[in-house]
Amino acid sequence: MEKIEHIGIAVKDLEKSNQLFASLFGESHYKVEEVKREGVKTSFFKNGPNKIELLEATNPDSPIAKFIEKKGEGIHHIAFAVKDIKAEMKRLAAEGFQLLSDEPKPGADNKLVCFLHPKTTNGVLIELCQERED
Numbered sequence: 001m002e003k004i005e006h007i008g009i010a011v012k013d014l015e016k017s018n019q020l021f022a023s024l025f026g027e028s029h030y031k032v033e034e035v036k037r038e039g040v041k042t043s044f045f046k047n048g049p050n051k052i053e054l055l056e057a058t059n060p061d062s063p064i065a066k067f068i069e070k071k072g073e074g075i076h077h078i079a080f081a082v083k084d085i086k087a088e089m090k091r092l093a094a095e096g097f098q099l100l101s102d103e104p105k106p107g108a109d110n111k112l113v114c115f116l117h118p119k120t121t122n123g124v125l126i127e128l129c130q131e132r133e134d
């Protein structure tokens with residue numbers, strides 16, 4: 001893994017949270033993107049070299065809706081940039097980590113992503129992401 005790519009924060013109201021984080025960082029988000037298949041609407045902020053992703057559920061079955069129901073708003077996942085997501089998935093599966101998908105999936109911000117089950121990572125949902133080349 002290369003570095004932390006972004007930190008994902010689950011929010012109830014993306015519009016309100018966009019304002020809140022804009023005040024916090026002194027800079028507005030630079031993109032909003034809906035990932036229909038995952039039932040989420042996301043927005044991205046830059047803070048120096050770091051990125052923060054806010055996630056709002058777009059339907060009650062969304063993983064974000066379930067997360068907020070259980071734990072409330074807050075840090076949802078930490079995403080790590082990888083060069084070769086398939087190779088990294090294979091390596092981590094062999095190390096005993098549970099992957100949430102067998103194949104990388106298209107994620108927000110032009111990425112291929114795969115998540116690791118938090119029960120195998122000390123309760124932290126980890127996202128692997130590789131920049132897409134299309």
Ligand code: ZN
Binds near residue numbers: 008079
């Ligand atoms: Zn993410």
